[in-house]
Structures are given as structure tokens and as C-alpha cells.
Amino acid sequence: MSRLDETKFEDEKQQELELEHGVGSELERQHAAALARKILFKIDTRVMPILALLLLCSFLDRTNVGNAKILGLESDVGITDNQYSQGLAVFYATYIACELPSNLVLKKFSPRIWLPSLAVAWGIITMCLGFIRSFGSFAAVRALLGIAEGGLFPGIVLYLSSMYTRGELALRIGIFYTAASLSGAFGGLLARGLSAIGPRGGLEGWRWIFIVEGLLTVVSGIIAFIWLPNGVASAKFLTTEERDFASERLANDNGGRFNPAIEAEEAFRWSEVRRGIFNVQIWLTSTAYFAMLSGVYSFGLFVRLSANPVYGWFNCY
Helix, strand or coil, X not given: CCHHHHHHHHHHHHHHHHHHHHHHHHHHHHHHHHHHHHHHHHHHHXXXXXXXXXXXXXXXXXXXXXXXXXXXXXXXXXXXXXXXXXXXXXXXXXXXXXXXXXXXXXXXXXXHHHHHHHHHHHXXXXXHHHHCCCHHHHHHHHHHHHHHHCCHHHHHHHHHCCCCCHXXXXXXXXXXXCHHHHHHHHHHHHHHHXXXXXXXXXXXXXXXXXXXXXXXXXXXXXXXXXXXXXXXXXXCCCCHHHHHHHHHHHHHHHHHCCCHHHHHHCCXXXXXXXXXXXXXXXXXXXXXXXXXXXXXXXXXXXXXXXXXXXXXXXXXX
16 A cells, blocks of 8 residues: 555544544533433422422511401500511511521531421421510510521522522522512412411411411421432432433533532631622622512511501402
8 A cells, every 4th residue: 555545544534533523522412411401300390399389488477477467466466566567677687697607507417408497497486476475475486587587598599509500590590589479479368368267266367377377388398308309419300320410510510619529628718708798799789689679578568558448458469
């Protein structure tokens, strides 16, 4: 074989290898894309509904006090409008104070244990609101409710970061946050139906709102404990191949920032706290979020009260 023939043969061989490699890479990309879609579908249908249920219960249990006030909470317990407002405020004070510590605990313990435990805890505390007898007990139970509920939303966001890549996370948080809107959509109707239970068992109708809705939250927490996985690596609804692939794509996402192994070894540093405090983007986002929630909670806690004398309790929804 001449030198020219050898060169031609080597060129043809190289072209065949490049063609095979290109076809193989394309098939691998298609397989990876199909596998990612299957994983996302399973997580979206197995994890997101449970988290949305917990958030729904959270918003119901923090705003149902407005319904109870209409039905006679103040007169039965013997508190003034000012004391009622103080009871509302103390909830948010403890709520804000417990958000960061709760996430630090979540990083040390299993999300499958911590998040359902919070739900069960605030469900029991909500039930206790049905047995308050004075302003002191009202304020104390509301403060405890803030402690229990404070870790849910930031905990869910941290938990979802171990399930989705950064690009997928924003959409899922937006979708699941719509559960808060559902609490306003039928929370009043639910409270109206529950109030019809009383007076029974020596308890006024508004007390049954707290007792039954708190019990529903406890049941939701138990469901979450049974069905929520700790992460994609331990999700029983995924196959072995899917678990390995999901863990790998999270480890490679955003330069490995959300690698579970790195996250577990990451130590608390005050420098990161300072970086967050002096981040302008965080302050701008927080301001917008504050403005939004001011309207949401004002409607949930006070609008129904001002509408009640004119339109009646039921029609303010």
C-alpha cells in the first residue's frame, strides 16, 4: 500500500470514528433529556403536591383567627381590639426570628423528619387556640404558632434546592406558592361550615375552627412524613438509574454549588451573613415582598372584619 493510500485510509477511519462519536453523543443527549423529563415529572407529582398541602395548611392556620374574631373570639375571651392586634403581631415576631435557626436545624436533620414535625407541631398549637381563655393564653399560643410555622417556607425552599436545578427551582416555587391563594379562596367557606358545629361540647363555634383545622394539619404532617423523601438519592419512586442521574445533575448544576456533599460539609460563617445583609438585591427583593404580603395579610386578617357589618359574615367572601 502506497503512502497516499495509507493517508487516505487513515482519513476515512478518522471520519468514521467522528461520525460514530457524534451519533453516540446525540443518542446520549436524547437519553439524558428523556431521563430528566421523567425524573421531573415524578418529583412534580409526588413531592410538590405534599409541600403545597403543607403550605395551604400553614396559611389557613395563621389567618383563621380573623374568621374566629367575627364569630365572637374577642367577646368570649374578653380581649379588646388592641389586644387582638397585639396577638397578631406577636405571631410574626416569633415567625421571623425562627426562620434562619430552623433552616440551620434542617441542614443537620432529615428534611423528611423536620418539615412534617413542624406541621404536626403547629397543628397541635392551632388546636390549642380553641381552648384559650384570656389575652395571655391568646398571645402565648400565637407566639408558639409563629415559632412552629417560621421554619416551613424557608425549609421548603432549601429542601427543593436538593430536588431541582437552579433553573428549574424558580418555576416550582412560583407554582407551589399558589397554594397560599387557595387558602383565601375557600378558607372562609371552610370556617363558616366548621363554625356550624358549635356550640357543642361546651365550646363555641369559633373554637371548632381552630380544633378541626389544626387536626387537618396534623394529618397532613403525618402524610408528609410517610411520602416525602430526604432527597433524590433516597427517593423510592425513582429507579436506581434515575436516582444516580438526578444526583449527578444536581452535583454539576451551577458549578457544583448545590452538591449535597459540599452542602453537608459547609460550615456556618458570619462573613456569609454580612454578605447577605449588605446585598442590595436582597433588600430590594425584601421590600417588594414586604409590600406584597402587607396587602395579602391585611386582606386575610382585617378586610373581612370591616366588610362584616355591611354585607354579613358569609358575603364578605
